[in-house]
Amino acid sequence: MEPIKQFELSKEYLESLQLGIELENVDFIRESLDGVNVADIAAILDELTMQESVYVLRLLEKQLAADILIELDETTLSKVLREFENTEIAVWIELMDSDDGADILNLLSEKDREEVISEFQDRIKSEQILELLRYEEDTAGGIMAKEFIRANKNWNVIQTINEIRRQAENVEKIYSIYVVNNKQQLLGRVSLKKIILAASETRIEDIYDEDVVSVPVHLDQEEVATVMRKYDLESVPVVNAKNKLVGRITVDDILDVVQEEADEDIQAMSGISDTVDEYDSVIKLTRARLPWLLIGIVGGLLGAGFIGFFEEGLSKVTALAFFIPLITATGGNVGIQSSTLVVQSLANKSAFDNSLSQRFIKGLLVALLNGLVLSVFVFGMIVLLYGNEVKFALVVSIALFSVVLLASFMGTFTPLVLDKFGINPALASGPFITTANDLLGLAVYFLVAMSLLSI
Amino acid sequence: MEPIKQFELSKEYLESLQLGIELENVDFIRESLDGVNVADIAAILDELTMQESVYVLRLLEKQLAADILIELDETTLSKVLREFENTEIAVWIELMDSDDGADILNLLSEKDREEVISEFQDRIKSEQILELLRYEEDTAGGIMAKEFIRANKNWNVIQTINEIRRQAENVEKIYSIYVVNNKQQLLGRVSLKKIILAASETRIEDIYDEDVVSVPVHLDQEEVATVMRKYDLESVPVVNAKNKLVGRITVDDILDVVQEEADEDIQAMSGISDTVDEYDSVIKLTRARLPWLLIGIVGGLLGAGFIGFFEEGLSKVTALAFFIPLITATGGNVGIQSSTLVVQSLANKSAFDNSLSQRFIKGLLVALLNGLVLSVFVFGMIVLLYGNEVKFALVVSIALFSVVLLASFMGTFTPLVLDKFGINPALASGPFITTANDLLGLAVYFLVAMSLLSI
Structure with missing residues (x-):
């Protein structure tokens, strides 16, 4: 049996893909990228010319293209976005998690941003994204997502599972289910494991854990990272001044924050005034x-x-x-x-x-x-x-x-x-x-x- | 309603706790620490004298004490361990996840380590820990844990849930369930969400995802961090040369790796030859x-x-x-x-x-x-x-x-x-x-x- 491994990007693979693009062999391109992780496809696009990248992105299924866009590095992403119509961008953004969508909107000029927003079809998603745009980029509000599962403390396990089913498409990774009261205030959390092991009639009230660490929406992202490291959290709920649950931050986003902050410190130490890398002009x-x-x-x-x-x-x-x-x-x-x-x-x-x-x-x-x-x-x-x-x-x-x-x-x-x-x-x-x-x-x-x- | 917040360690709290210790008021101490997160208790112990810390650790429930030990910083932990008998340490280690247990054993002298190992009662746990001791500290094997849920591809959902139930105590956080064949080779993963939403007779074979990124057991921890960041993973399975599933690494451990490596780089840049901090002599x-x-x-x-x-x-x-x-x-x-x-x-x-x-x-x-x-x-x-x-x-x-x-x-x-x-x-x-x-x-x-x- 072939062991399952990371995808290895080879020169040969890249050349064959570029040939496929040149010949406009749609089936070949789709097949080449089939089963390749989105992060790897993003790395592949980085190696293609802008024209080639645009061609590939238009070919792919919309959800896949949206997922790939998120993985591009900021410089490439800005350039790529300029090649597309605002109507196309709007469709992609609506297929993303709210935090990623807001990040992309932040890369656009004000005029383009307004146009893209006016194209949104999904009212809930667009409200979520607009809310996120309000927060400072480097705070909990700026990095949180609106996609998470919340359960009312009066629900039972079956009702909670139904909510998970309803949200299954929106919420990709579920770590904890946050428990709220009727005012949407955060009371605690219950793990998926507990939900699986509990009888279906069990009330959430009886199994939830009150010991939940939350962060206020205006907390600096560096401090969010410190809290998550200290308490070994895989996700943390974000609350507003009235303790209302407004979002959640997952640890994969924090991993990036920790790395960015460290890179920033090292650049500050070495007298480089802007965040640059070797690939800049x-x-x-x-x-x-x-x-x-x-x-x-x-x-x-x-x-x-x-x-x-x-x-x-x-x-x-x-x-x-x-x-x-x-x-x-x-x-x-x-x-x-x-x-x-x-x-x-x-x-x-x-x-x-x-x-x-x-x-x-x-x-x-x-x-x-x-x-x-x-x-x-x-x-x-x-x-x-x-x-x-x-x-x-x-x-x-x-x-x-x-x-x-x-x-x-x-x-x-x-x-x-x-x-x-x-x-x-x-x-x-x-x-x-x-x-x-x-x-x-x-x-x-x-x-x-x-x-x-x-x- | 009182909002749920992080614990704030105040001078007053600390003084009252110290008074409680001086008066040997066991109930007061237990009550003071009740509901406080283990990471916070560890921070409190850092502020107490060694004698006070030892007294408190002996008072607490064994599982709680074990959880606290893991959270202590390495210098404090080494000092604390010296105050306890090897029989006591053995009991605590058996209550820890295998990776944490192995880390603690690595802090002991060879003589103490052998004594502690000879005190182990739980055969499976001690085999797991001994296996982990074999790997280099800075590799995937050195940071992985043996606690994870695996499901045979021939199982159905009910059998898988039973396995989760059986392991519920050992495996604290479940992100994905790893799917293996009869030779214990990694085939793919299935998320808890999918398990919850699937009918109980569904076979794992029909719902698992073959796209799983794994890391080899000898991979450097820094590269494990890179892989997890790139693919936004919350946990990654570790395989040996024969693609047999041997452990898993969770992202909270990687968060520490990223921070440590950054600190190391900054110290290398600033000409500090050993990892030291302000509190060292x-x-x-x-x-x-x-x-x-x-x-x-x-x-x-x-x-x-x-x-x-x-x-x-x-x-x-x-x-x-x-x-x-x-x-x-x-x-x-x-x-x-x-x-x-x-x-x-x-x-x-x-x-x-x-x-x-x-x-x-x-x-x-x-x-x-x-x-x-x-x-x-x-x-x-x-x-x-x-x-x-x-x-x-x-x-x-x-x-x-x-x-x-x-x-x-x-x-x-x-x-x-x-x-x-x-x-x-x-x-x-x-x-x-x-x-x-x-x-x-x-x-x-x-x-x-x-x-x-x-x-």
Whole structure:
């Protein structure tokens, strides 16, 4: 027996498909794609030309085409949508889950969006989608779907199964059935397993579980992810201010949120100002990278002015210049280490975080230890290897020690301050702080040198 | 009606609980914790002293205590386990899912592990756990559980429901029922929803879905996460080389994997060599940070030796020293940006990645553009602000341009090479490459200066 595996996209497969498209061999194309998972078909479309993709999407069954559209990455999707009439898009959107439909509408221009909405046939679906459009993209409301199964607490198991049957087409994955009162307020949940194992006359009231974790509709998506991770939830109900059940979020959407947030943090750390990837255009990539590089350059120019200020001393003791990279690099490394630790602890907030003073003392101790080891090492190396005089070695190592302390202080507190002001604290590990640390390091270095060497 | 919310851990609650423990008021403690989610109880234990935690865990129902243990973070868990007898631990482990039990056994010393295993009463559970211990921690086998529902394709719906009933206690969350043949080979899946909606005599053979994505038992956990994200799976069956169904992985475990891998990458980027957090001891934190700092220092010392090599030229044109930080910082920034983009594209491998030459050309174009803008800007600024002569400004901007090209090249290819050798490519964004880039930048700078200024 052939083992069931993931679909492997081969060059040969792709070429035969493209030949089929060229020859407009509809049966061949449909057969080639038969049984292939929608995520894989989406990956295939990514490899085709826009014309070929459009041709294939028009050929396929509408539901299948709608499912594929959802799986396309945003850039491709926007381009594909431009090739279709708004009437075609409206039909697809009505075949999607409400959250996916709302996401697609959000990609359209306002004019197109209004036109697509005016084409909707299914009143309930269009109301659901319009409701979702109201919420901020990055909140629970923005990622929840309106498709879920709810049961009134007064129902029995048979009535609940009938509701599942009625909704079977709309609600693809059922994890839990949410139990509500007559005001549609969330009371609890009951698992499908319990429904299967209960007698048909059993009342929902008697088997439902009151321990249900819900999230408010305005909660930030990152916090929704934290809640779902903490409680190991496969889906979470979303409630409004009056505890009315308004939607549900499934864990597969959260998986994407976690990955996106991590990617965002890493990009913030590495000074890329826009969410870009390798496949974006040269211009877009350059634009995303230039701002932070320019900030670095401005920092460098300031640094140059700064060192220039000590030109006289520098011309007397040229060796001072040798250790500039050592000082700035160490300051940068220490700063990034410190801020990364704080950023990660901010992301995993617990009820009783270390207080500011605890953070300060601990950070200070670590910095003292690191600084001590590094500066003793550097002192020894300068004396041994470079044969410089002891006084000079002392200047470098004292400056290094101070820079480690300062950079660690900056690295710890900048993300805390950014977080207080609602700015992504990961930015603190990025080029901005590194640049600031460079300048600080230079200042400390030359001040120590000038005062100790009396130049 | 009181809305159902997440549990909020307050200082008052904690203090009253601690008082209860001090007074050994068993009823009060049990009542305080009644209805509180296990993840929240675990967070509470984190705030108690070890003695208090041990006292509480012994008080609670065994199943509840076992559930709480799973939720503790690894450091706390290891400490807690040391306070209990191996007989007690054995009882708890038998009440856990096999994957959680195996994780706990992995935390024990070999001697304790063997003792705990010898205490097991439940033959099936202990066989399951022993099987899981065989797999590498970071593979599908290492994170899968042995608890899942399988149905033979020859069964009907009633037989399947009976199997669910039989396993109801063991298998907490049921997403899909996996369909196997007589050799236990995976044929497909059937959703609980379908079981509920089908007539009881329907044969599984007639309703199951052959389109099931499975993963091999040795697949890296990161790739399991990629598969589950791509296909939006809530659980995935794990098969051995003969396509025999050996376990399943649920998405809540994958959520943790995604977060862990992201944290690991960020730590690699920021030069923290061990997985540490703010709560670790000063010594552990220092030890995790020192190695990369020392590498940076060694780089700095090499850089010093390097600049020293050009001492004569430097003493003639002191202004050369001013722009050292500008050159090294820009090299570092460009290198980190480039490597981050490559690392992220490696993480989202698609079937047809950009080829090496495509990457090279695109990277080159972006670097040319960035380099051009930056060096023109720097040229203008030096002439305008610092009033240096044009020739000197030309030296700095030509050096800057070359450094941008070189750093971008290094940043693009280092992660690719690391990845080829099976090393985490995120390390390429870390201090090691930054240090290498610093040295390269200095070399370029002084070589350009020496040849153009003929000093």
